[in-house]
Amino acid sequence: MIDPSSDRAVFRQLADLLRGRITSGDLAPGASLPSELRLAQEYGLSRTSVRQAIALLRSEGLVIVQPPRGTFVRTTEPTETVTLLKGDTASARMPTPAERRELEIGEGVPVLVVFRADGSRELYPADRIRVGR
Structure with a gap:
């Protein structure tokens, strides 16, 4: 869960949670992430914090954002x-x-x-x- 009193920023905590779900396979390649609004409500965060978390995962290459369709777990490409x-x-x-x-x-x-x-x-x-x- 998210700890607002932690030294770690809440958006980083959310990114950690989502990253964990992606790497564990709970969110499989191609799967849709919950909407910004749903994540904000579920974790008690602002949409700005949710956007920052998604931007961090995007910069790590874990998710792709396809407006207006949503955010998806990046599929692995053949090497x-x-x-x-x-x-x-x-x-x-x-x-x-x-x-x-x-x-x-x-x-x-x-x-x-x-x-x-x-x-x-x-x-x-x-x-x-x-x-x-």
Whole structure:
């Protein structure tokens, strides 16, 4: 439950509760989260606190918001393995809005940038990629 007297902000407590339900499978991939109003009523919070909790989960890549349909648990995408060859390097960063549209990735999902030894660069959604040697 939410403890308003806790040192931890109430929106973070709500995010923790929802994150726990998502990681336990209680809220399965593709499942709809309760509405902001219902969460606010159920936990005795303001809608602002509920929105902050959802924004935090969204930034972690756990949920997607589809106005006006609602908020849904993000489905896991099939992964692809990218092989790094000798001299290749990789780093992760947040995508630009154009890259997010091009790669069809949700907000809060980083991209993996592979720098090939030949000077070329490849960009991948980090939630759908494994790196191998």
